Amino acid sequence: MPKARVNLRIGVVQLAPKLGQVQANLAKAREFCRKISPRSVDLLCFPEMAFTGYVFDNASAIAPHLELPRTGVTSQFCAEWAKTLECYVMAGYPEKLESKELEEMERTSKESGDQPRETHDGKKIEQVGANSAVIYGPDGAWVGGYRKTNLFETDLTWAKPGTGFATFVLPSPIQTMSLGICMDLNPQIEEWTSATGPYELADYAKFKNANVLVLLNAWLDSKQEVDESSDWQTLNYWAARTRPLWTDGKGDQVDVPETDPEKQGPETVVVVCNRSGGESGKQFAGSSAIFSMVQGSGRPKLLDMMERQEEGVRIWNIKIQETLP
Numbered sequence: 583m584p585k586a587r588v589n590l591r592i593g594v595v596q597l598a599p600k601l602g603q604v605q606a607n608l609a610k611a612r613e614f615c616r617k618i619s620p621r622s623v624d625l626l627c628f629p630e631m632a633f634t635g636y637v638f639d640n641a642s643a644i645a646p647h648l649e650l651p652r653t654g655v656t657s658q659f660c661a662e663w664a665k666t667l668e669c670y671v672m673a674g675y676p677e678k679l680e681s682k683e684l685e686e687m688e689r690t691s692k693e694s695g696d697q698p699r700e701t702h703d704g705k706k707i708e709q710v711g712a713n714s715a716v717i718y719g720p721d722g723a724w725v726g727g728y729r730k731t732n733l734f735e736t737d738l739t740w741a742k743p744g745t746g747f748a749t750f751v752l753p754s755p756i757q758t759m760s761l762g763i764c765m766d767l768n769p770q771i772e773e774w775t776s777a778t779g780p781y782e783l784a785d786y787a788k789f790k791n792a793n794v795l796v797l798l799n800a801w802l803d804s805k806q807e808v809d810e811s812s813d814w815q816t817l818n819y820w821a822a823r824t825r826p827l828w829t830d831g832k833g834d835q836v837d838v839p840e841t842d843p844e845k846q847g848p849e850t851v852v853v854v855c856n857r858s859g860g861e862s863g864k865q866f867a868g869s870s871a872i873f874s875m876v877q878g879s880g881r882p883k884l885l886d887m888m889e890r891q892e893e894g895v896r897i898w899n900i901k902i903q904e905t906l907p
Contacts, residue, residue, distance in 0.1 A: 588754055588755040588904045591898070592626075592872065593623040593625065595895050596888050596894060597628065599632060599634070602647060607635070614894060614895050615663050623667060625796075626667065627672055627673075628855065630857065632674055633659070639739070640739045641710045641739055651727050656675035665720070672798065674715045678711050687742070705738075707738060711741055711742070714729045715761060730765065732766045755904075758792045761797075776825075781825055781826050783824075784824040784825060793849075797856075802865065817871055821882040821884070824850075824875055826877075828878075828879055848905070852874075853871075856869060872900070
């Protein structure tokens with residue numbers, strides 16, 4: 583029998599925030615949100631550390647911009663626009679660790695006799711926050727949060743890693759949604775490749791039977807094919823790192839012909855909301871994208887993408903498999 587389909591509308595806001603200019607970045611985001619009609623989108627995504635910028639040198643530099651969950655400016659923004667647009671809104675932000683958590687970390691460190699740590703390039707590690715995301719619902723209420731699990735070198739000087747990826751079971755049409763932040767696509771072990779894995783986040787989404795996998799990113803530009811409007815190397819890399827969602831799970835790329843969809847597995851819509859622009863000599867890839875990944879299809883489908891330096895809103899209206907009763 584044909585699989586039931588339901589209409590899903592996902593929006594991404596691709597921003598080029600200025601480092602530390604929170605109010606100006608929020609003002610720009612509000613301008614984009616005002617262009618969206620209420621009830622015209624089910625889920626609206628903002629990128630990693632959307633309103634603070636990303637490339638902070640150390641814990642002292644980012645400390646003034648850390649936010650408590652629920653009460654910080656990113657939470658307030660998401661709550662306001664989720665209620666205004668009557669949809670789910672998520673965004674990345676630098677979370678401030680509460681005093682109780684900091685005290686517990688200090689006590690554990692003293693008891694274990696840990697020495698002050700440094701990154702590989704000699705920068706002091708001082709965990710004062712977490713690279714996090716927040717989600718609010720159509721009534722303006724808190725749905726949940728998530729802390730980035732696999733940290734990038736820029737996070738290491740100030741951020742405490744999360745304890746695992748997150749999944750949220752939401753009303754149709756979103757249904758089961760898994761969430762990761764940027765470097766969560768890559769494992770934090772020495773020996774791995776995109777050809778052989780491991781594929782931690784994709785395997786997790788597959789295990790959770792996620793209809794939707796969202797990545798909130800501050801992914802750097804590949805600096806390849808710079809004349810192309812979108813960063814194709816980065817787009818191909820994102821697809822390669824989600825391999826378990828479009829193969830048979832054993833690494834075989836060509837499994838079931840597209841002409842025989844009944845023998846294929848479930849579909850996961852992969853949404854990458856990436857930032858654009860540049861900071862501190864770093865250039866970001868933009869190229870926010872939406873993919874259809876069908877297990878056993880043998881190939882990922884890139885449905886649409888934004889340009890490298892584009893700022894603005896893109897709303898995708900797609901049909902996905904209905905899995906919840």
